[in-house]
Amino acid sequence: MRLKGLRFKNRITMAPLYLGYAAAGGKVSPLLLHHYKEMARSGAAMIMVENASITPDGSGSPRTLRCDHNRYLKGLETLAGVIRNEKCLAGLQINHAGRFAHVPEAVAPSAVPAFGRTPRALTKREITAVQKQFANAALRVKKAGFDLVELHGGTGYLLSQFVSPRTNQRDDSYGGPIENRIKFPLEVLKRVKDSVGDFPVGYRFLADEWLPDGLRPEESVLLAKALEREGIGYISAMGGTYESFFLPPIVQKSKKPGYMVSLAASAKKNVGVPVIAAGRISTPAKAESILKEKKADLIGLARMLWVDPQWPKKARRGEDRKILKCSPKCDACFQLVMKGKPAYCPRWPRATRETYRSLFE
Numbered sequence: 001m002r003l004k005g006l007r008f009k010n011r012i013t014m015a016p017l018y019l020g021y022a023a024a025g026g027k028v029s030p031l032l033l034h035h036y037k038e039m040a041r042s043g044a045a046m047i048m049v050e051n052a053s054i055t056p057d058g059s060g061s062p063r064t065l066r067c068d069h070n071r072y073l074k075g076l077e078t079l080a081g082v083i084r085n086e087k088c089l090a091g092l093q094i095n096h097a098g099r100f101a102h103v104p105e106a107v108a109p110s111a112v113p114a115f116g117r118t119p120r121a122l123t124k125r126e127i128t129a130v131q132k133q134f135a136n137a138a139l140r141v142k143k144a145g146f147d148l149v150e151l152h153g154g155t156g157y158l159l160s161q162f163v164s165p166r167t168n169q170r171d172d173s174y175g176g177p178i179e180n181r182i183k184f185p186l187e188v189l190k191r192v193k194d195s196v197g198d199f200p201v202g203y204r205f206l207a208d209e210w211l212p213d214g215l216r217p218e219e220s221v222l223l224a225k226a227l228e229r230e231g232i233g234y235i236s237a238m239g240g241t242y243e244s245f246f247l248p249p250i251v252q253k254s255k256k257p258g259y260m261v262s263l264a265a266s267a268k269k270n271v272g273v274p275v276i277a278a279g280r281i282s283t284p285a286k287a288e289s290i291l292k293e294k295k296a297d298l299i300g301l302a303r304m305l306w307v308d309p310q311w312p313k314k315a316r317r318g319e320d321r322k323i324l325k326c327s328p329k330c331d332a333c334f335q336l337v338m339k340g341k342p343a344y345c346p347r348w349p350r351a352t353r354e355t356y357r358s359l360f361e
């Protein structure tokens with residue numbers, strides 16, 4: 001498959017997965033390099049590296065990768081090289097966490113509290129500054145030698161906070177009807193494209209917040225269509241935010257195989273660009289049916305690849321049964337990173353766990 005000049009050797013990609021492996025302060029670490037080498041050696045066609053901050057104020061945690069200054073370029077160059085050496089396409093996701101940022105004074109479209117903290121609403125001048133920071137970070141991704149960049153419009157972070165009717169209560173040209181609420185991400189995309197030129201840009205797309213008063217697919221589809229008009233390379237569909245992930249019905253939904261595939265399928269009905277589906281695609285058979293039924297163009301594996309980096313090779317050999325499965329009853333990786341700890345998987349063989357432990361600073 002080809003996408004904006006990139007050749008995908010198969011339809012398997014790694015969806016971004018933050019695991020707390022960067023060094024404190026957001027620099028690339030030996031553990032992070034080891035982890036991404038393993039992921040790239042899996043045989044997947046493309047690895048989308050976890051979210052990296054475009055500004056210190058937009059960082060999600062002390063161990064979130066940083067892409068907001070040229071001092072991070074060298075580490076990012078090494079990271080891109082490690083992935084590309086394995087004949088795998090390398091992408092980096094860039095992000096501003098907005099009201100979920102791990103900073104004393106978080107900023108957001110509006111002063112809507114999040115987990116007991118109220119962010120400050122961005123001024124118009126600050127909005128322009130954040131857009132420039134996205135453009136500068138994207139240029140660093142290109143300079144570091146990655147093949148593509150992804151804008152993080154998912155998980156309820158800043159880009160999606162503008163699109164959501166709950167978190168965007170502005171009364172200027174960025175707030176109100178959906179046509180206004182999608183203006184911020186579209187302007188970010190335009191600035192990014194102006195800055196990187198002919199370099200593929202993808203979008204992690206929040207299709208549904210899974211909250212009663214949240215963003216719904218009927219509205220988010222307008223963003224998907226507009227992103228396509230503005231030249232996005234692909235759309236990687238997801239659902240939920242930190243405010244819905246832990247609600248009992250959403251926890252139950254997230255245990256089901258392919259729990260976000262319907263979001264990708266409905267995006268695919270409305271856009272012509274490639275769509276990535278993710279969410280417990282734990283078997284090659286499931287992946288194959290998603291592609292055959294044209295619900296998505298590419299498969300995104302996050303925990304599914306991390307728990308067993310042999311997934312693509314076992315699929316190729318027809319050894320579906322030998323794939324180590326992420327348990328729907330387990331939530332260990334998510335709980336660990338939420339506590340600021342590096343993640344490991346209880347399903348791993350002891351040797352893998354020891355290697356990761358020995359590399360953690």
Ligand SMILES: Cc1cc2nc3c(=O)[nH]c(=O)nc-3n(C[C@H](O)[C@H](O)[C@H](O)COP(=O)(O)O)c2cc1C
Binds near residue numbers: 018152204278281
């Ligand atoms: C611990 C953890 C960290 C994640 N980090 C990111 C991230 O940095 N960016 C992103 O777009 N999605 C992130 N996700 C969402 C995944 O990309 C993916 O959509 C989700 O985990 C479902 O796929 P899976 O069942 O294969 O893990 C994360 C998910 C988990 C569990």
Ligand code: SF4
Binds near residue numbers: 332
């Ligand atoms: S089994 Fe648990 S720790 Fe391992 S990937 Fe799945 S949820 Fe994460």
